[in-house]
Amino acid sequence: MTVLHAGWGGISNPKFDAVLARFRPIFADIASGAVTREVAHELPFEQIAWLKAEKFGALRVPEDEGGYGLxxxxxxxxxxxxxEADSNITQALRGHFAFAEDVLNKPAGKYRTRWIERLVRGELAGNAWTEIGNAQIEGFSTRISERDGKLWLNGEKYYTTGSLFADWLDVGAADQQARGVCVSVRRESPGLNIVDDWDGIGQTLTASGTSTFTDVEVFPEDIVFDEERFQYATGLYQTVHLATLAGIGRALAGDVARAVAARRRTYDHASASRSSADPQVLQIVGKVRSAAYAASAITIASARALQRAFDARFANEEERVQINAETEIETAQAQVIITDLILDASTRAFDSLGASATKKPAALDRHWRNARTLSSHNPRIYKERIVGDYAVNGTLPPPQWRIGVPAATS
Incomplete structure (x- = not known):
């Protein structure tokens, strides 16, 4: 059954259908153990290894360079x-797909060739950007220094999502001249320590914990200046969240539909003798599924905006600035609506079932917890304001965003 035939709409063409057919059995295997992993807090090392073996990280690499060319x-x-199979895994791979997108935006040369070869081998990159505590919003305390003719990285990062599963870490840092840089570091590097200490209420299996760098050697060829990174990065990072939320909505819709179909108990004041025939219950299930459908469709619309930005990556600066701004507006608008849709659906779904649905082994609460956690990133209240300011005053959205303590208040 294709996505189209399942009633989810979406994309269908021979190339994409072939790729989907290759990965769908893996997704099914991933889904089969998702609840068990959630309840037992088992990180999905094995499941991500399945994806790596099939070069999932090379989905965007052109076919003539050994990838899937999506x-x-x-x-x-x-x-x-x-x-839909397991939202933790998509979140864990978020940093990788942003890093891979940056590689694809690079002009032909040694850097791009080296990284394309790594992606095609199945290697993955994790994320190590955010600093907590009194970290400054203007720059990173994680720094590169020079000693004995070599370069060394020192600092600490939090929210290093997916790094425990990765081969490389994509690290935001400051160089010897305090310029913002991105540096690629092998996960096995001496002096690099990663701890799974993420204690959030949701997305608990993403390994979004702490990475500490103590005299980790880095190499000049693995350093890129901030301004050289691809310009629609914020939109792409956000759209991974949107796809994850849409998948959570689909998983929720499936779980609730199956639970309602299997339910035998009912209430003496219900509208039917079985929940599966109760029009009020069916209405809730329909609303939950429709929210997931809308979220999926909006996510694809956001992705089309990103594709326009990718296609314009070598255009003149004025054109790129305008297209990237419009892309950011579209992803912000999508975030505002999808967040509401999935948070509402993940609460409303429980109205179609009895109190037994709240028992921990069912893990239905994971959908709300995961959606709530994802929706707390990049706060939508700011995105609503940015969209409104664009609509009313024509103000372009900020091209990049960071979190930290402003210098004036530190």
Whole structure:
């Protein structure tokens, strides 16, 4: 059954259908153990290894360079389906797909060739950008220094999502001149320590914990200046969240539909003798599924905006600035609506079932917890304001965002 035939709409063409057919059995295996992993807090090392073996991280690499050659709407359609199987895994791979997108934006040369070869081998990159506590919003305390003719990285990062599963870490840092840089570091590097100490209420299996760098050697060829990174990064990072939320909505819709179909108990004041025939219950299930459908469709619309930005990556600066701004507006608008849709659905779904649905082994609460955690990133209240300011005053959205303590208040 294709996504189209399942009633989810979406994308269908021979190339994409072939890629989907390759990964769908893996997604099914991932989904089969998702609840068990959630309840037992088992990190999905094995499941991510299955994806690595099939070069999942090379989905965007052109076919003539050894990848699958998916465009961005196709990528996010696939990520939505992976998120339906286990949203933790999509979140864990978020940093990788942003890093891979940056590689694809690079002009031909040694750097791009080296990384394309790594992606095609199945290697994955994790994320190590955010600093907590009194970290400054203007720059990083994680720094590169020079000693004995070598470069060394020192600092600490939190929210290093997916790094325990990765081969490389994509690290935000400051160089010797305090310029913002991105540096790639092998996960096995001496002096690098990663701890799974993420204690959030949701997305608990993403290994979004602490990474500490103590005299980790880095190499000049693995350093890129901030301004050289691809310019629609914020939109792409956000759209991974959107695909993850849409997948959570689909998983929720499936779980609730199956639970209602199997339910035998009912109430003496119900509208039917079985929940599966109760029009009020069916209405709730329909609303939950429709929210997931809308979230999936909006995610693909956001991905199409990103594709326009990718296609314009070598255009003149004025054109790129405008297209990237419009892309950011579209992803912000999508975030505002999808967040409401899935948070509401993940609460409303319980109205279709009895109190037994709240028992921990069922793990239905994971859908709300995961959606709530994802929706707390990049706060939507700011995105609503940014969209409104654009609509009323024509103000372009900020091209990049960071979190930390402003210098004036530190």
């Amino acid at each position: 465009d961005l709407p196709e990528l996010f359609s696939l990520l939505t389906e992976l998120s």
